[in-house]
Amino acid sequence: MIGEALIDLLESTSGGELVYRPAVGGAPFNVAVGIARLGADVHFVGSFGDDPFGHRLLDFLDKSGVGTDGAQTIPDVATTLAVTTFQGHEPTFRFYGSPPSYGLLDAARVDVDRVAGARLLYCGSMCLLAPPVLAAARRAWAVPGPVRVFDPNVRPVVGLNPDVVEEFAATADLVKLSSADATALWGESPEAATERLLAAGAGAVVVTLGSQGALVAKGSASVLVPAPQITPVDATGAGDATMAGLSWGILSQGKPADLGEWATLTRVAVHVAGYVCESPGGAVAMPTVADLRARFVDLAV
Template sequence: MSAGSGIVVVGSINADLVVTAHRHPRPGETVAGRSMTVLPGGKGANQAVAAALLGAEVTLIGAVGSDAYADVALSVLTTAGVDLRPVQRTAGATGIAVIQVADDGENTIVVLPGANAGMTPGLVKASAGAIREAAVVVVQGELPADATAAAIRLAAGRVIVNLAPVIAVDAAALLRADPLVVNEHEGALVLAHLGGPTSVDHGAVVEGLLGLGFASVVMTLGDAGALVAERGVLHRVPAPQVTAVDTTGAGDAFVGALAARLTAGEPLRDAVRFAVRVGSSTVQRPGAQPSYPTSADELPALPEGPSA
């Protein structure tokens, strides 16, 4: 990778055990499932695949175990052309996500971190050269907080922090995000974690995060699109109207697409518009990585009218 080019994703790598059912069970209830499929996943891996399929040069830093799930977890990354040389092969289990998808496309997820939990600052620093040379570094919340903070501190380029799930990353490191990418629930949690004002209004949460020192904030709102704010200005991007089949990994596709466009030098608002279209495309097909579009695929159009 040449200096100041490409994307480095530092994040989780999982195998997804996807179970489909008519609806999600209530507490204490048993429902009949229809199928189970084992697919590659993990937020870091998903974001790396999404960016690579859209034409970006991507390197992934993470870890898998020594079990049979490791090859599954790496399969689409390999075919998408992601550089996997920094991925550690450790003794023990690969990360697993147990995902239940209901007929309305909504999902529930239980994650067993496996090898992801063993990512230390030392293992991240072993790839310091790649991180420093990246135009964009992407991190999430599925690795230990100290490893995530180490990756942010090593970055010389732009840093995208998708704090999902919300973990207690060092505030000084976290504030290097440009942008911070969160959904509405995560945004409120980050704001509270950093001592900001409590609010249930999406715009107020985004403005509160900007007030704490973030250079830019992107809040994803599912089928309502996204909010994007930088330099004190807030814009709304509506989402295309599509029929959702499976929302698994749509947020990761959004982040990967955002990283790809920012790496290419596109302004944040335009990159968010593109990422919303990519996220809307993925929910129309089952699975996470298998649903991601390539640069040759036609994406659903944004609705006409006021937007970013």
């Protein structure tokens, strides 16, 4: 896993007053925790602030079973904060901290031998706007061997270069994005964005559609995988949970060979997201396989 870790300040109320609760977060951070909770081996490569929040992030990874030997703590740098407000159950983010603690990774921290021996390589999200992290991701992406999964995870207030997205998509085995990503990047529908990414070279594309489920595409065919029926509380980390479910499925079962297998894998992944949406927070809400089986008794997992 190559990406960012930060602290989400989640909007809430207490005693009638507006308060902000700190929670561990960052999209790749959430994905790493989700994969580990589901039972697969995962290692996180990224930069961290040298402060109590940064140490809390690293401790949470360690306690979740995520390897942190590729982590880099940056002296005299404070951990980036994402102030999170809500419209209904959907979060909106604003980011604070300069330089961003997640954007200072030394590309030399990428162990190319470990990458070559890995079964799956994930990168993506707004950390790719930071030149050091982009260099590190390119270094890892060039190593043959692992299944490559990419998630643009665009934040409209931060952005991401569409050329960078298409660069990584060109050799990705899977690109996962949201319908909001498609709009932010190209002003396109999920269907048009899917066609764009497949034409660029992506092996398969999964576009999350919120309560509608996910659009899954490979080659010239696509299918809609419906979302489970849930009682939503907080959608923070839903896309990350989907990515964790997809990555875990690839690690446990191998890369799907056709659209039907991708759809089966995505069905499990959207249930992981549904589980997360029924609790507040992102990383802290990631389920185990036993949690999924208990909550969704008809889900084959």
